[in-house]
Amino acid sequence: GESVGLHLPTLSxxxxxxxxxxxxxxxxxxxxxxxxxxxxxxGPQFIIDIRSNMDKRQGQRVTVLxxxxxxxxxxxxxxxxxxxxxxxxxxxxxxxxxxxxxIFGKGTTLSVSS
Amino acid sequence: KAGVTQTPRYxxxxxxxxxxxxxxxxxxxxxxxxxxxxPGQGLQFxxxxxxxxxxxxxxxxxxxxxxxxxxxxxxxxxxxxELGDSALYLCASSLLASGGGSHEQFFGPGTRLTVL
Numbered sequence: 001g002e003s004v005g006l007h008l009p010t011l012s013x014x015x016x017x018x019x020x021x022x023x024x025x026x027x028x029x030x031x032x033x034x035x036x037x038x039x040x041x042x043g044p045q046f047i048i049d050i051r052s053n054m055d056k057r058q059g060q061r062v063t064v065l066x067x068x069x070x071x072x073x074x075x076x077x078x079x080x081x082x083x084x085x086x087x088x089x090x091x092x093x094x095x096x097x098x099x100x101x102x103i104f105g106k107g108t109t110l111s112v113s114s
Numbered sequence: 115k116a117g118v119t120q121t122p123r124y125x126x127x128x129x130x131x132x133x134x135x136x137x138x139x140x141x142x143x144x145x146x147x148x149x150x151x152x153p154g155q156g157l158q159f160x161x162x163x164x165x166x167x168x169x170x171x172x173x174x175x176x177x178x179x180x181x182x183x184x185x186x187x188x189x190x191x192x193x194x195x196e197l198g199d200s201a202l203y204l205c206a207s208s209l210l211a212s213g214g215g216s217h218e219q220f221f222g223p224g225t226r227l228t229v230l
Contacts, residue, residue: 034218043118043204043221044157089157101147101170102219104157 008108015114019080023073023090023105032093034102035064035075039086047075047088077110085112116141118207118222126228132193135225139186139207145169146188147219148180151202160203163188164210192227200229 013019025033031052036044050057050064050073057064063076073090087109091102119138127133139146148160159172163182180190186207192199206219 036221041223043206043223046218046220049218091157101159101162101172102149102157103159104149106156 010109012111019077021075021088021108025071025092030092030094034091036089037086080112082112120222124226128230134191137188137205143207145208145210147206148190149204195229
C-alpha cells in the first residue's frame with residue numbers, strides 16, 4: 001500500500017547538537033510533504049512543508065530536504081533544544097487525491113538531553 | 115485568532131454505545147478533516163469535509179460517519195463502539211480552496227476516547 005514511513009522510531013541527542021530525522025515515502029505521485037511535531041497531550045503542530053518542485057526549504061532552525069530520486073524526506077533541526085523533544089511525523093499528500101487527506105508516517109520520538 | 119477546538123477532550127464509553135465528537139475550525143477555514151491516532155496504527159485519515167460536503171474518505175467502516183454545518187463546524191459519530199475504537203480523535207482545519215492552495219492543516223488537541 002501507499003504509506004510514509006520513518007527510518008528510526010527514536011532519536012536521542014544532546015542539547016546543542018543538530019538532529020536529522022528521516023522519512024521514506026512510497027508514492028512517487030505525491031506532490032506535497034509536511035513535517036509535524038506532536039508533544040504529549042497535544043495535537044500535531046505544523047513545522048515546515050515542501051512541494052515536489054523544490055529540493056530544500058528552510059525555516060527557523062529547521063530545514064526540510066526532499067530527494068525525489070530515492071523518495072526520501074528529511075528534517076534537520078539546528079542547535080536542538082530540550083523543547084524540541086516530541087514525536088515528529090512526516091506526511092504526504094498524494095497528487096491524485098482530492099481534498100486535504102494526509103498520509104502520515106509512524107513517527108520518530110526525539111529526546112533531547114541537557 | 116483562536117485555534118481548532120474539540121469537545122469533549124476526554125470521553126469514556128462502553129461497547130455498543132455510540133459517540134459524537136465535535137470540532138470547531140479556525141475562523142474562516144472551510145475544510146475540516148478527521149484523523150484517528152492509535153499507538154499501533156499511528157495517524158489515519160477518516161474523512162474530510164468542505165462546504166458541508168464530504169470530499170474524501172479513508173478506509174474505515176460505515177460505523178464512522180461525519181457531517182459539517184454551514185458555519186464549518188464538524189461532528190463525527192461512531193456507532194456500535196468496539197474496544198478497538200479507543201483512540202485519540204484529531205480534527206484539523208485548513209484554508210484549502212478547491213483545486214489547490216495551501217494544504218497546511220491546523221490540528222486541534224484531540225478527543226481521547228476510551229471504550230470499555
